[in-house]
Every structure is written in C-alpha cells, then in structure tokens.
Amino acid sequence: MAKKKSFAIIGASFFGLSVAQTLDEKKQYIKIFDINEEKLNLYAADFESAEAIVLDTTNKSALERNGIAQFDCVIVSLRSSMEASIITVLNLIDLGVENIIVNARDRHHKRILLALGIEEDKIIIPDVLTGKLIATKSLFDIDGDVQSTDGEYSFTNIIVKDEQIIDKTINEAGLSTNKDFNIVQIKRNGKIVIPDEYTALKEDDLLVVFAKNNIINNLIEKIRGADLED
Incomplete structure (x- = not known):
C-alpha cells in the first residue's frame, strides 16, 4: 500500500471529488474544503474517512488557521471560478505551500498559473487531457x-x-x-x-x-x- 500522506482538496467539483474518492480508497488522509456547505453535506457521506470543511479559501487567514501548509499536497479544483482559483493559489503560495496541483479551466487560466510559478506538469485541464x-x-x-x-x-x-x-x-x-x-x-x-x-x-x-x-x-x-x- 502507498505511504499514507495528507491531501487538501479545495473545491467539491467533479474533478476534486473524483481525486478525493481515489485517495479515500487508498486510505490517505484527506480534507475537502468548499464554501458551499450544502454541496459538502451532499457528498460527505460518499467517503469513508475524508473530512469536509466549509471554508472560503480566498481568505488567506482561514486557510492558515486550518493548517493548509502542513499538507503533503494541495489540489485546487475551483474550475468554475477562475478568480477564486487564482486568489486561492496566491494564498497558498504566500503561506508556503510547496506542492500545489491546479485544475485549470482553459489555456488562459493555465497561462496565469504558469506566471504565478505553478509548474506546467502540476496544471491539469481535464477536457484537453x-x-x-x-x-x-x-x-x-x-x-x-x-x-x-x-x-x-x-x-x-x-x-x-x-x-x-x-x-x-x-x-x-x-x-x-x-x-x-x-x-x-x-x-x-x-x-x-x-x-x-x-x-x-x-x-x-x-x-x-x-x-x-x-x-x-x-x-x-x-x-x-x-x-x-x-
């Protein structure tokens, strides 16, 4: 079995939930963050051990209070809102998060993420893939x-x-x-x-x-x- 790691999934989108489901099956430590409490409550029961937390991740202080820098990997899946995705990524960089993977909406979104310093192989555009x-x-x-x-x-x-x-x-x-x-x-x-x-x-x-x-x-x-x- 893979070594147990900690993952923060930001955004209860289809992509984010799919990643979380796979990690949950591998018995990894997972926290799912989303501003929409109704959405989190709807999907929380699908996971064996993942913890769901209502959080506005564009708020840097809120991320810091939740120990975001302590996770082995943070996966940002806020594809529906490019602005929220970019602000969240900026917050993660400011807080010293080193391993950031981002679900980008399109090539324009990807270009901005590259300019922020996110490595190209850490930017995923599902439709293109x-x-x-x-x-x-x-x-x-x-x-x-x-x-x-x-x-x-x-x-x-x-x-x-x-x-x-x-x-x-x-x-x-x-x-x-x-x-x-x-x-x-x-x-x-x-x-x-x-x-x-x-x-x-x-x-x-x-x-x-x-x-x-x-x-x-x-x-x-x-x-x-x-x-x-x-």
Missing part, C-alpha cells in the same frame, strides 16, 4: 484504455490472461524492455512489483505499460489474448 486520450485511442484503434499520452507513446494497463505467457518470465515471454515499450510496474494482489526481465508473470497481473501507440494492440493481444473482449 481527455481529448488527447480519445484522439490517440481512435487514431490507433487501441482496444485497451489509454491512461496518458505524449503523442508518440502512451501509458496503458493490460491484464495478463494469455496462457502462453502465464508463469513465464518477462524475458521468456518476449516482453523485455526495448525502444518501443517498457513494463513499468506490475500490480499484483494489491501490491506493486517493479519488474525486471526475470520477473515471472502471473495470471491477472495488471501490467502498467509505456509503449508506442502503434504497437499497443499487439501487446494487448500478446498479454491479454486475442480472443478476449474488452
């Missing part, structure tokens, strides 16, 4: 899910099902790292395995693969089996 994933999946007719892409290469998850590679090492299965793909990690029985060419593949292993888009389907066929449906 989703569009890239759908375009890549459609362009290369990829049968599996595309998790992320940089244009030529993508991350995808493939479950080991083909009997021909079960209990064989990665090398024996012909899946050793090369210039076209790499098995980054294996998720097995709730644990993470960092593989090498001598790691044996087990049935139902979930392989996280970084590969060229034009060979992903070949890998899916080899790992999952040609006759299995999505």
Whole structure:
C-alpha cells in the first residue's frame, strides 16, 4: 500500500471529488474544503474517512488557521471560478505551500498559473487531457484504455490472461524492455512489483505499460489474448 500522506482538496467539483474518492480508497488522509456547505453535506457521506470543511479559501487567514501548509499536497479544483482559483493559489503560495496541483479551466487560466510559478506538469485541464486520450485511442484503434499520452507513446494497463505467457518470465515471454515499450510496474494482489526481465508473470497481473501507440494492440493481444473482449 502507498505511504499514507495528507491531501487538501479545495473545491467539491467533479474533478476534486473524483481525486478525493481515489485517495479515500487508498486510505490517505484527506480534507475537502468548499464554501458551499450544502454541496459538502451532499457528498460527505460518499467517503469513508475524508473530512469536509466549509471554508472560503480566498481568505488567506482561514486557510492558515486550518493548517493548509502542513499538507503533503494541495489540489485546487475551483474550475468554475477562475478568480477564486487564482486568489486561492496566491494564498497558498504566500503561506508556503510547496506542492500545489491546479485544475485549470482553459489555456488562459493555465497561462496565469504558469506566471504565478505553478509548474506546467502540476496544471491539469481535464477536457484537453481527455481529448488527447480519445484522439490517440481512435487514431490507433487501441482496444485497451489509454491512461496518458505524449503523442508518440502512451501509458496503458493490460491484464495478463494469455496462457502462453502465464508463469513465464518477462524475458521468456518476449516482453523485455526495448525502444518501443517498457513494463513499468506490475500490480499484483494489491501490491506493486517493479519488474525486471526475470520477473515471472502471473495470471491477472495488471501490467502498467509505456509503449508506442502503434504497437499497443499487439501487446494487448500478446498479454491479454486475442480472443478476449474488452
């Protein structure tokens, strides 16, 4: 299991709640902040351990009183109000928060965040990201899910099902790292395995693969089996 960390989710938006749900499932320490008490009360019951706090995060003193600088990561998801998002980010910077991830509304919003000093890889525009994933999946007719892409290469998850590679090492299965793909990690029985060419593949292993888009389907066929449906 991942090391337990503390996360502040600012904004009970769909994006923020989705992030919180995943972190909650991983048993992380989470606080969700939103100015809308009705919205927080509506969704609070969906979480096993996340704490919901009514807070105006454009108020720097209120953030400070809630110990915002003590969190390992603060995720700002105030996409519906660019002004509130920017003021909140400025408050976080003033209070010394180092790890800030922001859900931006559009490229204009992103440009402002970059000017404030937020790193580009910490700025997420979901519509743009989703569009890239759908375009890549459609362009290369990829049968599996595309998790992320940089244009030529993508991350995808493939479950080991083909009997021909079960209990064989990665090398024996012909899946050793090369210039076209790499098995980054294996998720097995709730644990993470960092593989090498001598790691044996087990049935139902979930392989996280970084590969060229034009060979992903070949890998899916080899790992999952040609006759299995999505």
